[in-house]
Amino acid sequence: MNVRLEDLELLEAVRDFALDHEHPAVENFKAAVRDWGNDWIDVAPTRLPAAELLDSAIEQAIPETRGLLETFARHRQRLRWEQSYKQKDGLVPDAMLACYGFAEILGKQGPFVSERIRAGIGIYGPDIVYPAHRHHPEEIYIALAGSAIFSVGQENDVEKSAGDVVYMKSNTPHGFRTGDEAFVIYYLWQGGDLREISSFD
Numbered sequence: 627m628n629v630r631l632e633d634l635e636l637l638e639a640v641r642d643f644a645l646d647h648e649h650p651a652v653e654n655f656k657a658a659v660r661d662w663g664n665d666w667i668d669v670a671p672t673r674l675p676a677a678e679l680l681d682s683a684i685e686q687a688i689p690e691t692r693g694l695l696e697t698f699a700r701h702r703q704r705l706r707w708e709q710s711y712k713q714k715d716g717l718v719p720d721a722m723l724a725c726y727g728f729a730e731i732l733g734k735q736g737p738f739v740s741e742r743i744r745a746g747i748g749i750y751g752p753d754i755v756y757p758a759h760r761h762h763p764e765e766i767y768i769a770l771a772g773s774a775i776f777s778v779g780q781e782n783d784v785e786k787s788a789g790d791v792v793y794m795k796s797n798t799p800h801g802f803r804t805g806d807e808a809f810v811i812y813y814l815w816q817g818g819d820l821r822e823i824s825s826f827d
């Protein structure tokens with residue numbers, strides 16, 4: 627099967643968002659984004675309530691982030707919306723599972739298959755607590771809409787909002803709590819197993 631044009635539009639949006647973002651921490655990820663790989667697989671759509679928060683997120687967006695959010699909103703019905711955690715594992719609060727999800731465009735499980743880089747967007751509803759967790763791949767968040775209070779390593783209670791970058795070194799504990807609005811991020815992972823499940827201490 628040939629790659630779908632709609633998926634190419636998503637690939638371009640996700641790739642260009644990283645490549646156009648001027649920030650020292652993002653620079654180290656650009657080579658992997660540029661040379662992500664060359665395989666595409668057809669991915670079946672799945673749904674999650676969190677995807678419905680994209681509309682309010684677009685209203686909260688800044689000019690630099692609105693276009694990417696609109697692209698995801700346009701393709702929302704055909705995306706694979708996922709969660710990394712299950713209720714039975716008890717790793718994150720039930721309130722988080724009720725209202726969070728991510729859609730991946732680049733990564734081990736496609737639709738654009740990469741062993742080097744993982745990229746997509748994550749949506750977290752209002753008043754969510756994402757407990758401190760860590761993983762071996764290093765990670766970037768670029769906030770697209772809303773805001774959250776972060777703890778990363780030894781730094782606590784740092785507010786991040788649309789346009790801000792958060793960098794997590796390999797294996798550094800990080801967590802956040804969202805505010806009154808949905809918090810939407812663009813994420814990048816590189817190094818190690820790109821589908822590693824986080825550890826919670």
Ligand SMILES: [Fe+2]
Pocket residue numbers: 761765794800
């Ligand atoms: Fe993370």
